[in-house]
Amino acid sequence: MLRLSFTLMLAWLTLLLCGLFLPWLDLLRGGSGLASTLAYLAGRPFCHQIPGRSFCLAGVPLALCARCTGLLLGFWWGWLGAGIFQGPATLKPESRSLLIAAMLPLVIDGTLNFLGLANSPNGWRSVTGLLAGGALGAGLLPAWNQMLLLLRAGGLAESGHAE
């Protein structure tokens, strides 16, 4: 069950990554089309999609901004890396200090930009997103597995069944 959930989550994250790059893939077909439109519409609830804060190729921005791109890429890599190095059924929680250290650049940079005290370049925004996303992805895997085991144990206890 834990391996299946790991695989399903990885598949979904990979699908989201492919959707992120749809506008650039459309460029290979000669220009923006329906795929780009749907990618921008799908990203709209999650991101401001300001072209100046997104990675562009030949004037075509990605479906998410630089920070969101880094977050998604980091999350994907963190989830995959935790599955490879600790195993897809791992229950070992991530170190608290490592998690806080990885989130701090994002929090500080985001706050400074929001208050207008800084205007970070897209590369730095994506790096802060990568670090935070990687830590979240790697830390979520053991927590997700614990949650699934809790639900299974709770459901079995309430129904009076024992495996």
Place this chain on the structure above:
Amino acid sequence: MLNKEHYAKCFVIGGLFIGILSGMPGLSCCCCMWVILGGMLAGYLLCRWSYYPVSEGEGALVGLISGAIGAAVCDLLMMLNWVMRGPAQMQEVVDQIRRQQNFALPPEFEEMMTKVMQLVTQPLFVGVAMLILLLITFSILAPAGGFLAVTIWGKRPRPFPPGLGPTVMIPPPMAPPTGPEVPAAPARPAPGHDDQGFFFPR
């Protein structure tokens, strides 16, 4: 699940936080921060209200349900917004693509866009499509916030009131399942019951 009695309050508050802030126009574009913060809020509240240490799995669980509630509330607000401003938003996306292509779009693209516009201006279609997307995406981000909150605040549970304490041993950290048997949930003390006190002698 020793802290089960607090789950409902936590994920309702977290879900409303996520749904309202993510669904409000102008506030919704914060790189998914509202979803992660909502999950963190649900996890934090569980840590503050619980007498027993909270595990990362419980934080992820309240985050997951908060994300689901938040997705439903956000979808409702987005549908209302779409009914009022949907065609204008769709036109903005099309205009952005036109600007990228220097206004030189092929005629078949214009025809296709007209058909897409007719489809996506149906609020029910937009509502269902967005609900699926939001449910799946929020259900990944909100548990991440939940487990993050538990990692930071989960190891210092709320102290028991004077004279009361746990009547059961706090279970050890969860280990991978090694056999077919599942341990039963330990008994909770009745309210007002004098404890025999493993950890808090009178």
